[in-house]
Amino acid sequence: MTKNTNYIKRLIFSVLAVALMSVPGAALAQSMPDAIKKDMLETGKKVYFKRCVWCHGVEGGGDGPSADRLFTRPRNFIQGTFKIRVTDSGELPMETDLIKTVKNGLQGSAMPAWGEFLSENEIVSVVQFVKSLVQDREWDDEDEEVNVQDFGTNPWGTTGPYHLGVPQADIDAGKEVFLKNKCFECHGGEGRGDGNPTMKDDWGFPIVAADWTQCWNFRGARRDPFNPFNVVRTITTGLNGTPMPNFKDQITVEDRWKIAAFVNSLCPRKNIDPLTNKPIPDFLIQSVYTEGQVSPMIDDPSWQSPDTDSRIVPFSDEIKDNPKRHYIAMAGQITRGKRNFDPKTDDLWVTSRWSAEDNAVYYLVEYHQRFMSQDPEYPDAVAMQWPAKLQDLFGAEKPYFIMGDSKKPVDIWKANFMAQDYNATNAPKPEGYKLKTSVEEFVGLGFDAVSTKESESKVQVVDSIYKQGRVKIMFKRNLKTDGEFDVQIPTEQFIPVSFLQWSGRDKEKDEHMAISTWYYTILKPALPASLYYMPPIMAVVFVCFQGWLIWMTKRTRKMYDEGKIKRDELPK
């Protein structure tokens, strides 16, 4: 009986919805939430208890065994609060929303994409079971309504994967909307999520605003991170359970697409690995040869390069010879000693130049850090790690990547820094904060055997700044030094290098840190002069060869014609 009335009710709703949609301007499609398909619950339960229970918990409270070591925590289903929806704020999601979430996962969190792992039937079933875990709301309650929002359409017709070609005027207009609606209060002046350090979700757990410059970590990226629709959806529906409200009344649909254009323009286009949904790391850091002296100023034009891959958007002419920004993937150090399960930094961006005249190499290390430490006991820090005895390594051999081992020491250049006059709750400060830096050099013989070098520090931090959520540290060191445990940097050779990073605000220190694996760096030589004279020479040589060939062929012909030599005879 109830099923029948439900059906009629839904019919009326859909008729109403169609009627509403045909009225110009009205765009809401109102209906009941999709009811639970009870016949699928048994399969769903099986899938849930095999695959999902470990994070989401036995009752779906987001309190499985893994939950306490995850940031962001797994979803608590009990209240029916779902973030990624096409329905209005506070409403239950459509079933297709949940199916898409299961299929695509939630990027930037531990929730993987199940689309290739489970069958369609298993996915739909487990979604039914998840819906049945919602205790505080009823999917067939007549007071529950869902209004599918109007998102308009992509006005520029851009296509994936990179969605390039949005006119600059629209991006600029989007920035105006961004300023007018004060998005920076949470997302920061340049969208790195560095606006508000005190936010909590509905359950009182701390959470942070999205970093727009890392769109591959958007939970709603749906494995299509550069698609502006993701942003339009979030602005239109808000994220239930978080401080992110919807802006559908403040911002028109057209303007939402413009703000999406602005937000997406901040995200560097990188080749995304379809398996991990993260940019593919640049495993070779190329240090560019520089005539004369290298400028030790971060703002110098010679250091300007976009984060975007130059193979996707070529560098403009002024900067085409500048070194590229290399993407270094970072994770928590979860191997030895005190482990770091919730690192605050996901990646570093490294740019390098060297100069023979200077006899020095420079590494500009940048990373996103929403909030800096204000506690001098726990300063923020970033370090470069090198094999201390490069000359003793054979083949691919390297020291242990977590601060070396007893046989193969590492040389660690660590920059400690505190932002000056900084308070995490300050309004965005476009000119940035000066950093008070100090450099320490360590010899590592294991994560628990790190000692400060006795010799005077030869590594310098020549320039540094913390600006709009981004730390920039420029290291400089001479290629050759006289310390026993100093790496001696050769040119034109692959040198292993890796990166360590500590978030002071998270009270990280020693082996409680973020870490990269071993990368390589190479000091590239100047372009050889032969590059400019050899190609024409080879072309001229080839022209001569062609002339000789013509002359020879013609001569042979003539000799045939004059009967001086006989042609090869064909068989009769």
Added chain:
Amino acid sequence: MNKGLISFLVFVVGLAVFHNAIFPIFTPKEIGWVLNRYVYFLLFVAYVIITNLILRLKPPIAMTALFVWGLGFYFYKFVLYPPIPWTLFITYMVMWSIGTFLFISQDPETFREFRKPIVKTIVGEYKFAQIIVMIAMPILVGFATYNTIYPSYQEPVELRTVHPAPPATTKVHGKTYPLESTNNPFRIDEQDNYKDSFPFLDADKHEYMKYVTEGGTIFFQNCHYCHGDQLNGLGMFSHVFNPTPANFIDPGTIAMLQEAFLFWRVSKGGPGLPNESTPWSSAMPPWEEHLNTEEIWKVILFEYWYTGWHPRTFGTEGAEG
């Protein structure tokens, strides 16, 4: 229209259609006896031969040679799977080119026919072709020289042994385990009996599921960051590390190993690897530092339960999925 030109168009347009429209059909996820890339290639060859025969195109020998050579190039570059390294590709193509040359020089007639257009181009009877070739070739040579001299750097390729030879014994928490005769103390029953059991819910009913639940709990507190929620080696930190974390779903990992091998690998982690397995960059912790012996065995039990693989044991040929 010139028959040679038609033949050329038949080849080029056919290749474009085959490669873009038909090739995807023949490369599905599940490879079949008919739907595979080699059948596709044979079909394309048959298409070229049959259309030329039916239309009586009789392309000049130089063009036939070009087709034959092109078919070889296409096969080695795009059809053959898995892709071969470029050094091998060059070796194959040299042999293929020699074969093509033998084909055209099989008798003086075909060889002369083959040379005819080339000679005519060189001496200038095909004036237009001569001008194009004589100008284009030196420019190409110049560019090729530039590309060869221009320094480019790729990170060195490093090979490593994925499954190193295990030691005879391993000492964990003060106790020595001989790898050959050590079994999982928690494997108290046949795993397949619990395929459809529920962790947590059935933990009180069956002792086996209690161990699976405990193992899973440890896995999802410690291991999933790298080995992934799906045990496929794609955890949230997996992209950071090189070597990438092991994929337990793959038939080449735990499915072909004994539990004692896993016990050794889990206990000793990256630093316990021999040099040929690059112990310096493995992010695998020596778990004896974080877990006790029982916890290690329970995690191993869980990994087999979750993936459905059976550990390799002595006296049997291998595992079943």
